């Protein structure tokens with residue numbers, strides 16, 4: 001498998017703060033890859049270094065084989081980054097912005113591709129509008145077009161849907177999934193976990209500058225649990241009355257208090273019956289039972305809390 005992005009032992013210090021602490025991973029060509037983590041995890045720092053905008057304190061990054069530090073121009077050509085921040089020349093029109101960006105990459109005759117980008121991002125009727133006259137959502141569409149103007153094989157989207165409306169989200173995902181189908185490598189950072197779950201084949205989780213997990217999305221989901229079981233009781237029980245094996249499936253440690261709601265994280269649906277039987281044995285009178293699949297948010301929260309307890 002050909003590697004599109006190779007992050008090797010990257011460390012980044014900002015004075016006393018270690019924003020990235022020996023992070024290594026690879027993204028394969030054609031992959032849809034998710035980079036997840038809470039605020040301050042180091043995602044934007046890592047993306048800035050991929051784009052050559054910040055320098056690692058140590059370690060290296062290669063984009064399609066080109067070293068971002070040693071072969072900066074080549075690496076830059078391979079990459080399109082859709083940043084979080086909106087920054088444009090307000091006096092340019094949308095088309096001028098894209099023509100100017102094409103010139104940056106030495107592309108003189110890029111009109112056909114610019115037209116296609118405008119069309120796919122719903123910007124055709126805004127082509128001659130001044131950037132300052134656009135709404136925030138429209139500006140964000142131009143950011144995407146700008147990142148793709150040189151047809152880069154690798155595309156990085158840094159929280160592209162934060163605060164945007166449903167229509168833009170859909171337009172954007174339609175376009176990005178098309179680019180992925182056509183063979184582009186996509187890296188996505190997002191706070192919307194369901195987005196990552198739907199789109200990403202593999203996910204890297206960062207926290208406090210460390211790589212906490214890296215796995216196929218489906219494996220990450222299986223790793224924690226297949227099933228959530230919610231039990232509501234007419235009465236209350238002391239969870240400590242449950243057998244130890246069943247207590248260990250409880251999502252929250254409520255062993256010392258009386259409860260009438262219990263949440264279990266089970267490996268598979270086969271454990272539902274025995275868990276319910278144990279609740280009845282412990283004196284629980286079932287009022288309502290709900291079963292649902294674990295989602296990425298569960299995996300994420302679990303990993304974060306395990307790491308806080310020093311388990312991971």
Ligand SMILES: Nc1ncnc2c1ncn2[C@@H]1O[C@H](COP(=O)(O)OP(=O)(O)OP(=O)(O)O)[C@@H](O)[C@H]1O
Pocket residue numbers: 014017019037038039040041042043044045046
């Ligand atoms: N230029 C800088 N100077 C000093 N500290 C910085 C700088 N840039 C980032 N940091 C710090 O590095 C850490 C990682 O920040 P970063 O923006 O990479 O996180 P993030 O995962 O992108 O967070 P968010 O989801 O909030 O965008 C944070 O503690 C941040 O305060």
